[in-house]
Amino acid sequence: MNVLLDTSIFLGKFLYYFLESLYYKIIPKKKKDVTGEIVLITGAASGLGRLLAIKFASLGAILVLWDINEEGNMETCRMIKEERDAKVFAYTCDCSNRQDVYRVADQVKKEVGNVTILINNAGVVTGREFLKTPDHMVERSFLVNVMSHFWTYKAFLPAMLEANHGHLVCISSFAGIVGINELSDYCASKFAAYGFAESLHFELKLLQKSKINTTIVCPYFIKTGMFEGCSTKYPLLLPMLTQEYAAQSILNAILEEQLYLIMPRFSHVALFLKQIISTNMMMTMAEYLGMDISLASFIEREKSGEVQTKTEGKQQ
Numbered sequence: 411m412n413v414l415l416d417t418s419i420f421l422g423k424f425l426y427y428f429l430e431s432l433y434y435k436i437i438p439k440k441k442k443d444v445t446g447e448i449v450l451i452t453g454a455a456s457g458l459g460r461l462l463a464i465k466f467a468s469l470g471a472i473l474v475l476w477d478i479n480e481e482g483n484m485e486t487c488r489m490i491k492e493e494r495d496a497k498v499f500a501y502t503c504d505c506s507n508r509q510d511v512y513r514v515a516d517q518v519k520k521e522v523g524n525v526t527i528l529i530n531n532a533g534v535v536t537g538r539e540f541l542k543t544p545d546h547m548v549e550r551s552f553l554v555n556v557m558s559h560f561w562t563y564k565a566f567l568p569a570m571l572e573a574n575h576g577h578l579v580c581i582s583s584f585a586g587i588v589g590i591n592e593l594s595d596y597c598a599s600k601f602a603a604y605g606f607a608e609s610l611h612f613e614l615k616l617l618q619k620s621k622i623n624t625t626i627v628c629p630y631f632i633k634t635g636m637f638e639g640c641s642t643k644y645p646l647l648l649p650m651l652t653q654e655y656a657a658q659s660i661l662n663a664i665l666e667e668q669l670y671l672i673m674p675r676f677s678h679v680a681l682f683l684k685q686i687i688s689t690n691m692m693m694t695m696a697e698y699l700g701m702d703i704s705l706a707s708f709i710e711r712e713k714s715g716e717v718q719t720k721t722e723g724k725q726q
Contacts, residue, residue: 448524505561551596584677625669631651634653
């Protein structure tokens with residue numbers, strides 16, 4: 411009897427939410443108001459992070475900008491203040507350093523308030539064959555691309571739970587759901603970031619019944635410095651995404667409280683085929699799409715012997 415009742419309830423809810431999703435495909439959800447929300451963006455010194463900061467400022471949000479690049483971060487702050495009368499706070503923070511994240515997080519809570527929208531956007535990429543990737547670069551990929559998410563969540567999630575209000579945004583990557591050659595450490599860290607964000611989403615919704623939202627973003631190559639020199643064989647199928655298009659799409663996904671955002675649309679087809687075709691068919695498709703040569707002209711960005719922490723908006 412309980413099985414029949416549970417199944418009936420499940421089917422009823424499933425049908426309801428299926429029809430609801432179809433409705434929202436035709437008529438988009440009403441975008442939420444972020445006026446007065448405290449939005450923290452990591453990797454805000456340039457690229458995607460800078461554009462997201464500018465867009466959120468235009469909507470009346472209070473901006474908290476984090477980046478290891480102090481000069482670029484202050485430039486983002488200056489650009490926003492020149493365009494509008496906005497509240498913007500810039501902090502220099504090394505997201506690969508747990509103590510630094512916790513220290514600056516405490517400073518933010520004292521000087522600005524509790525963060526209500528957290529956008530983990532900072533990231534690094536190596537772009538080398540696996541056996542040519544030094545251990546310290548592998549470790550740095552994981553520290554910046556995924557471990558920093560654990561630390562920022564631990565710093566700001568408690569206040570969100572107490573208020574039962576907040577939004578967690580993970581800028582993962584298409585390389586976080588599909589393996590790509592010469593990006594072994596990057597893919598592994600992005601898969602981890604995706605899995606962490608999705609797991610925590612279910613924990614918050616199923617166990618804690620909270621109203622905290624999650625958005626997981628998985629874009630293909632974005633035209634920023636992170637993936638300079640990368641190319642796509644067939645732009646009509648897998649185009650290099652412009653920063654403006656990516657930033658606006660991410661903003662819309664956050665305002666409409668979407669859980670997943672995968673760009674471009676053809677990526678959905680590739681993901682579906684990955685599940686049903688044979689290994690040889692998959693390799694043939696990868697070669698056809700140019701995945702074997704997409705990083706052939708990749709230009710590694712280095713500073714003081716280390717790959718720079720740049721705004722996420724890369725191949726994601």
